[in-house]
Amino acid sequence: MQPTETLHLRQVEVGGNVPYTVEVGPGVLSRARVEARQIALIHDEAVPQVWIDRLSAALSPALLLTIPVPQGEACKTLEVLAGVLSKLAAANLPRDGAVVGLGGGAATDLAGFAAASYLRGVAFYTAPTTLLGMVDAAVGGKTGVNLPEGKNLVGAFHPPRAVWCDTDTLTTLPPAVFREGAAEAYKHGLISDPSLIDRVLAPDFVPGSATFTDTLADAIAVKAGVVTRDLLEAGERAYLNFGHTLAHALEAVTQHAVPHGDAVGYGMHYAALLSKAQGGEDLTEYTRAFLRWQQPAPLPTLTYDDVQPYMARDKKADAEGVRFVLLHALARPYLTRVPDAVLREQFGVWQVEIWGGGWLGAVDYTP
Ligand SMILES: NC(=O)c1ccc[n+]([C@@H]2O[C@H](COP(=O)([O-])OP(=O)(O)OC[C@H]3O[C@@H](n4cnc5c(N)ncnc54)[C@H](O)[C@@H]3O)[C@@H](O)[C@H]2O)c1
Ligand SMILES: O=C(O)C(=O)C[C@@H](O)[C@H](O)[C@H](O)COP(=O)(O)O
Numbered sequence: 001m002q003p004t005e006t007l008h009l010r011q012v013e014v015g016g017n018v019p020y021t022v023e024v025g026p027g028v029l030s031r032a033r034v035e036a037r038q039i040a041l042i043h044d045e046a047v048p049q050v051w052i053d054r055l056s057a058a059l060s061p062a063l064l065l066t067i068p069v070p071q072g073e074a075c076k077t078l079e080v081l082a083g084v085l086s087k088l089a090a091a092n093l094p095r096d097g098a099v100v101g102l103g104g105g106a107a108t109d110l111a112g113f114a115a116a117s118y119l120r121g122v123a124f125y126t127a128p129t130t131l132l133g134m135v136d137a138a139v140g141g142k143t144g145v146n147l148p149e150g151k152n153l154v155g156a157f158h159p160p161r162a163v164w165c166d167t168d169t170l171t172t173l174p175p176a177v178f179r180e181g182a183a184e185a186y187k188h189g190l191i192s193d194p195s196l197i198d199r200v201l202a203p204d205f206v207p208g209s210a211t212f213t214d215t216l217a218d219a220i221a222v223k224a225g226v227v228t229r230d231l232l233e234a235g236e237r238a239y240l241n242f243g244h245t246l247a248h249a250l251e252a253v254t255q256h257a258v259p260h261g262d263a264v265g266y267g268m269h270y271a272a273l274l275s276k277a278q279g280g281e282d283l284t285e286y287t288r289a290f291l292r293w294q295q296p297a298p299l300p301t302l303t304y305d306d307v308q309p310y311m312a313r314d315k316k317a318d319a320e321g322v323r324f325v326l327l328h329a330l331a332r333p334y335l336t337r338v339p340d341a342v343l344r345e346q347f348g349v350w351q352v353e354i355w356g357g358g359w360l361g362a363v364d365y366t367p
């Protein structure tokens, strides 16, 4: 497959104890380099063979073994993790070996946790092949798997040594998966860089356009900046969780029938309603505009009591209860508790809009 745009590459630097570079642009997988003599490649089984071949060619002859894992969210289980760890051990991947994760956020989250736990930690590299993976999951070192009780409840911080965002891989992505992943780029716009709001919804935000690599790299830069300053989520990293308290609950309660990016689209609208109810600027037209553009997977009918037990297990909760990321205004996020009565009331407002308002797709938005 030929690269889809003229060679325009961007590099985003991530700082911290062990700095690394995010390479962004067409053909990046062909230039992947790993500082290890033995490599295990873990990939989503449904990633098109052309991308597996492109990366394998760059990694050979150090490629010791290749481990396909179940497609999408189905790979983020303790059972799949156990199988992967056994394969690494059976192949004798040494401690100075490396794990490379190829696929969407689900596959790279799993591969990263395998790298974090095998032999108490080996080097990890990420090759995201979805928009969401590039903008968010592959950067910053949050790795892990789900439990039936909730999303990402087991994991480790294990930053990658390099991230290869080959924009060619996005050309085989189903359009709905592309729009799903845009939720995290839009989130970066709302919490930090408002210029992304219009750029993500613009018609030229498509792989291969002249502006695509720059918009993608600027969205990645928001995450890179946050995790450089606060890798372990002692403070501002929590802002990257905007929209996620409800999103993770929707994913868990529907047993992942609603994919992560769609759940984040729904969750950001709830967070915008809560922000307004708590005295912030009314930003709900932004989150409505995003949902109309995204056209997320439909939700089954749910009540506040269906989702509340899952929201209560959110990792931002402390001994006093759940905390939400809200916005005073664009790019002014804060972490706060919200009274249960407000959570319940605004869930009602959100419910009426999502299921009864008829606005999804009905209102024009011109960026
Ligand atoms: N670690 C983090 O910081 C972080 C951040 C955001 C999200 N996440 C996690 O990421 C996951 C969601 O990631 P996602 O949206 O990438 O979904 P995903 O990994 O489930 O992938 C979505 C679908 O795209 C397919 N696919 C992947 N690449 C493809 C390609 N190039 N061509 C065709 N099909 C392709 C996959 O097989 C899958 O069916 C969730 O588990 C979420 O919790 C983690
Ligand atoms: O990197 C982060 O920090 C984020 O919160 C990014 C989120 O988009 C992502 O979904 C993350 O996996 C959520 O983390 P969790 O700690 O809430 O499980």
Ligand SMILES: [Zn+2]
Binding pocket: 136, 184, 244, 260, 264
């Ligand atoms: Zn997310």
